[in-house]
Amino acid sequence: MVLGVAAYTLRRRFVRSLPGMARDWLWMHTWLGIITVLIAFLHENYTYIIPGVCGSSGGLSCLSQFYFGPSALFALMLLVLSGVVGRLLDVWQAHVIARDASTNGVGITQSLEERILELEYTVERLSAGKSEPFKAYCLKALDSMSNIATLPVPPISPQEQTDFARAHETLLDRARLLASLQRQQQARLIFRTWRSIHMILAPIALLIILYHAILEILTSILGIHFS
């Protein structure tokens, strides 16, 4: 079952031609993972899941017993717990991005980046050939990631007032879209960071689980004993 859960990475990365949609594979990955840990609890009669880790034997002394059986169980528990956290983060991430994309008037990351670039070109065009205070203000506003509403507005000559008002409005729009882009990127980054942790935990846990499973099969089922 553990290998079945891990097969998700095969479909996602290595053999994309495997039948079924990635979404269905993730569904299988999630539920098979949860059922696996429940069965692992069951086959050891729910021992080791109570606080105190090694029970009456105390400390962490049991971890290497039964060919690292308790370690395999804890590794599986940690992996499944991490998976559940990740699934929740995935839902949260999708929610944040969808809400943001529907309220910013532009959409998701790629469209936002394109629109922000367009707004920057507009500001550059408006400030071309204008007075020094006009240009300096626009440059500062384009450089600053902070709220441009707090930037002091310089004295602008009456003939530049209309273009300055347009540039200012464009800069405000850009700042609003930048904040939206940052929110979406942050949500993605949080999920990607979790993903890296889950993917580091997975091979470590798999090694311990496979070691335990193979040696238990060899000794308890096939009766081969190592001196």
Ligand code: HEM
């Ligand atoms: C035996 C237990 C598990 C193993 C060995 C395992 C292993 C993996 C691996 C290797 C990946 C990376 C796939 C890739 O990108 O190539 C992955 C992704 C993931 N796993 Fe698990 N996992 C387990 C349990 C779970 C459980 C129980 C859940 C959810 C409740 C879960 C949720 C996820 C999610 C959400 C992803 C990222 C999906 C994506 O972005 O495509 N995992 N898992």
